[in-house]
Amino acid sequence: MIKLSEHKELTEHNLIRKAKLPSKVHIPLIQHFGKPCDKVLVKLNDFVKTGQMIATSEGGVFSPIHASISGKIISITDCPHPLLGRAKAVVIESDGEDEKIYDLINRNDEVQAYSAEKIREIIFNAGIVGLGGAGFPTHIKLKPPKPVDTFILNGVECEPYLNVDYRLMLERTEEIILGMKIIIKVLGAKNVYIAIEDNKKEAIELFRRANLPSNWIIVVLKTRYPQGGEKQVIKSCLNREVPQGKMPFDIGVVVNNVGTVYAIYEAVCKNKPFYEKVITVAGRGLTNSSNLEVRLGMSIRDLIDECGPIKEEPRKVVMGGPMMGIAQYNLDAPIIKGTSGIILFGKDEVVEVQERFCIKCGECVTHCPIGLEPGMISLAIAKDRLDLAQEYGVMDCIECGLCSYICPANRNLVQAIKYAKQKIEDKRTKK
Amino acid sequence: MLNNSNKLKVSVSPHLVNKRLLTPQIMWLVTLSLLPAGVASVFIFGLRSLWVILVGCISAALIEAVIQKLRGQKVTISDGSAVMTGLLLAYNLPSGVPLWLVVVGCFVAIAIAKQAFGGLGRNIFNPALVGRVFLLSAWPTYMTTFIKPFDTITQATPLALMKQEKISNLSEAGINYMDLLIGNRGGCIGEVCIIALILGAIYLFYKKIITWHIPLTYLVTVGIFSWIFGLKSALFSGDFIFHILSGGLILGAFFMATDYVTSPLTQKGQIIFGIGCGLLTCVIRFWGGYPEGVSYAILMMNMIVPLIDRWVKPKRYGVK
Numbered sequence: 001m002i003k004l005s006e007h008k009e010l011t012e013h014n015l016i017r018k019a020k021l022p023s024k025v026h027i028p029l030i031q032h033f034g035k036p037c038d039k040v041l042v043k044l045n046d047f048v049k050t051g052q053m054i055a056t057s058e059g060g061v062f063s064p065i066h067a068s069i070s071g072k073i074i075s076i077t078d079c080p081h082p083l084l085g086r087a088k089a090v091v092i093e094s095d096g097e098d099e100k101i102y103d104l105i106n107r108n109d110e111v112q113a114y115s116a117e118k119i120r121e122i123i124f125n126a127g128i129v130g131l132g133g134a135g136f137p138t139h140i141k142l143k144p145p146k147p148v149d150t151f152i153l154n155g156v157e158c159e160p161y162l163n164v165d166y167r168l169m170l171e172r173t174e175e176i177i178l179g180m181k182i183i184i185k186v187l188g189a190k191n192v193y194i195a196i197e198d199n200k201k202e203a204i205e206l207f208r209r210a211n212l213p214s215n216w217i218i219v220v221l222k223t224r225y226p227q228g229g230e231k232q233v234i235k236s237c238l239n240r241e242v243p244q245g246k247m248p249f250d251i252g253v254v255v256n257n258v259g260t261v262y263a264i265y266e267a268v269c270k271n272k273p274f275y276e277k278v279i280t281v282a283g284r285g286l287t288n289s290s291n292l293e294v295r296l297g298m299s300i301r302d303l304i305d306e307c308g309p310i311k312e313e314p315r316k317v318v319m320g321g322p323m324m325g326i327a328q329y330n331l332d333a334p335i336i337k338g339t340s341g342i343i344l345f346g347k348d349e350v351v352e353v354q355e356r357f358c359i360k361c362g363e364c365v366t367h368c369p370i371g372l373e374p375g376m377i378s379l380a381i382a383k384d385r386l387d388l389a390q391e392y393g394v395m396d397c398i399e400c401g402l403c404s405y406i407c408p409a410n411r412n413l414v415q416a417i418k419y420a421k422q423k424i425e426d427k428r429t430k431k
Numbered sequence: 432m433l434n435n436s437n438k439l440k441v442s443v444s445p446h447l448v449n450k451r452l453l454t455p456q457i458m459w460l461v462t463l464s465l466l467p468a469g470v471a472s473v474f475i476f477g478l479r480s481l482w483v484i485l486v487g488c489i490s491a492a493l494i495e496a497v498i499q500k501l502r503g504q505k506v507t508i509s510d511g512s513a514v515m516t517g518l519l520l521a522y523n524l525p526s527g528v529p530l531w532l533v534v535v536g537c538f539v540a541i542a543i544a545k546q547a548f549g550g551l552g553r554n555i556f557n558p559a560l561v562g563r564v565f566l567l568s569a570w571p572t573y574m575t576t577f578i579k580p581f582d583t584i585t586q587a588t589p590l591a592l593m594k595q596e597k598i599s600n601l602s603e604a605g606i607n608y609m610d611l612l613i614g615n616r617g618g619c620i621g622e623v624c625i626i627a628l629i630l631g632a633i634y635l636f637y638k639k640i641i642t643w644h645i646p647l648t649y650l651v652t653v654g655i656f657s658w659i660f661g662l663k664s665a666l667f668s669g670d671f672i673f674h675i676l677s678g679g680l681i682l683g684a685f686f687m688a689t690d691y692v693t694s695p696l697t698q699k700g701q702i703i704f705g706i707g708c709g710l711l712t713c714v715i716r717f718w719g720g721y722p723e724g725v726s727y728a729i730l731m732m733n734m735i736v737p738l739i740d741r742w743v744k745p746k747r748y749g750v751k
């Protein structure tokens with residue numbers, strides 16, 4: 001793990017503000033880990049209200065999808081998707097009213113009496129997925145097949161540029177604490193940790209001053225990438241490792257990131273479905289880099305306009321953080337549930353590099369958070385020796401990208417590893 | 432508003448630009464860090480050593496260029512690795528060698544030890560050292576005839592004198608530790624001035640190009656071993672400072688054993704490598720046929736680097 005140049009200063013001190021209501025949204029039917037929502041509940045020309053469930057499925061791993069604005073369904077068709085290229089989406093044209101289908105209520109006290117089952121149902125119906133990256137449906141994560149005794153709030157946010165979790169911790173502290181209490185109740189967890197990197201001094205201070213239950217422990221972690229990876233947080237907080245090929249619940253742990261916990265609070269305590277989230281839109285070329293509360297389905301273009309005017313044309317636009325995010329080629333692609341930010345890179349922040357042969361300096365080996373040898377794996381992949389790559393542990397890679405970032409030979413290490421993992425996975429499913 | 436005609440660049444993450452040192456910069460910085468020792472050698476041995484250094488660097492680069500052309504590859508002498516090899520080879524030669532010998536050494540280093548294995552990153556042995564030991568076995572007289580500093584007469588190295596049992600301690604050779612530090616002794620061009628070498632090494636540490644793992648374990652091992660066995664007549668009374676400062680140990684430990692390509696990947700492996708180099712160096716110095724053992728020690732350890740890398744793996748997350 002190493003310290004990166006963080007660029008957090010662009011939006012670190014910017015209050016979360018609401019983006020203006022989009023005139024049109026594209027809401028993809030797949031925004032989570034699992035199968036797409038194949039049961040579309042609306043038809044062309046239907047009117048929908050904000051927060052109305054528009055697609056769901058039956059059985060298996062999925063999370064229902066909601067309308068993020070009120071208005072008319074103008075098409076249900078293939079649209080740009082930020083991760084998949086293209087995917088089926090419901091397109092809603094706003095009527096400008098933003099009429100909600102639910103009543104915003106305050107049931108903080110009532111919630112105490114809710115059963116775990118009922119809370120999970122609320123979370124399912126609200127369409128909440130893990131916002132740390134993978135997008136795994138939260139109602140399933142909160143029903144672990146083994147007893148869990150430890151809950152960790154992941155407030156690390158180690159990706160440069162992003163300040164979503166940081167701002168939420170500062171501005172919605174109480175809400176996050178309530179959200180945590182709900183999760184702890186559902187899981188029956190006894191040990192509670194709040195993990196925050198030491199570059200977020202104000203957030204640490206706020207949680208220290210908050211009236212937390214006595215058994216909650218605030219863990220201040222060194223600012224090192226990728227400290228916020230689930231496996232790294234568990235190791236740093238508990239000094240325990242998730243065994244290879246196992247899940248955190250196998251060692252009795254569940255980790256949720258700040259954004260997810262906040263969404264859970266909103267759904268359970270305020271009856272609000274998950275159709276809106278906070279993201280960081282930042283880049284040197286933007287006049288107003290911001291932390292925005294945006295409606296899902298809004299296009300990247302709308303958001304860039306919201307933070308403009310543009311000072312410098314972007315050369316690359318990334319959805320997510322700059323270490324693990326996905327470069328976008330179509331600015332009409334929408335914000336989806338898992339989107340944490342939109343980062344714009346200018347001309348001199350996008351450099352074409354020449355890949356050289358590995359000089360075996362060992363930097364990737366020294367810094368790999370999983371203890372792999374990315375250089376050796378990439379050499380095996382270059383020789384098409386996927387068997388050897390597997391022996392070297394390629395499937396354990398968390399794809400944090402640190403190896404490529406530090407390689408003096410500019411080798412495409414994590415890129416080769418992603419390719420190999422996909423190929424091995426394909427081979428396995430074909431059998 | 433965004434200008435639509437501007438095409439966006441798409442690539443796989445990570446997207447963050449890192450101002451790290453790249454391979455060519457590393458090679459040139461190592462070359463730079465070796466310069467003080469070269470300048471010192473010109474003072475000590477005269478202009479003759481400058482010619483050896485220049486012929487070494489230029490012929491190494493030319494030979495690399497020609498071979499890459501013949502192999503139909505891109506010529507990559509601008510990455511500095513060939514010049515560095517030529518420089519290191521020159522540093523491992525006595526100042527009085529004929530210049531054609533330098534060219535032959537460079538040919539062996541670049542053509543055989545490096546390019547025949549596939550070029551930078553694929554060689555098993557340190558090229559400069561292969562060049563040196565080839566010359567040492569082919570023209571032993573040239574390679575062991577050392578010029579006395581600030582003079583034109585020849586002089587044996589302190590280690591050679593000790594090997595031949597002509598002296599049993601440093602003062603009998605008429606020099607002291609200070610002479611070893613500033614380079615007032617017989618030896619190869621680049622190995623004699625310890626102060627200049629340390630200066631370069633400090634720069635490499637500062638630039639984080641090398642780490643302590645290999646040099647420190649190498650030096651400490653030689654220190655301990657020569658303290659125990661350094662004196663023929665009694666155990667635990669060897670002059671370990673003399674052994675650390677003599678011969679090519681400082682040059683070898685900081686600039687040759689640390690070569691990325693031919694040293695282990697993991698830090699644990701590097702520690703084993705350093706200790707192994709130290710043990711072999713001492714075994715050769717005390718019981719072998721040569722007064723100096725650094726070159727052979729490093730080359731022998733180079734040979735088992737793939738084995739070290741196979742056995743010493745980093746601790747994998749979640750694997751017991």
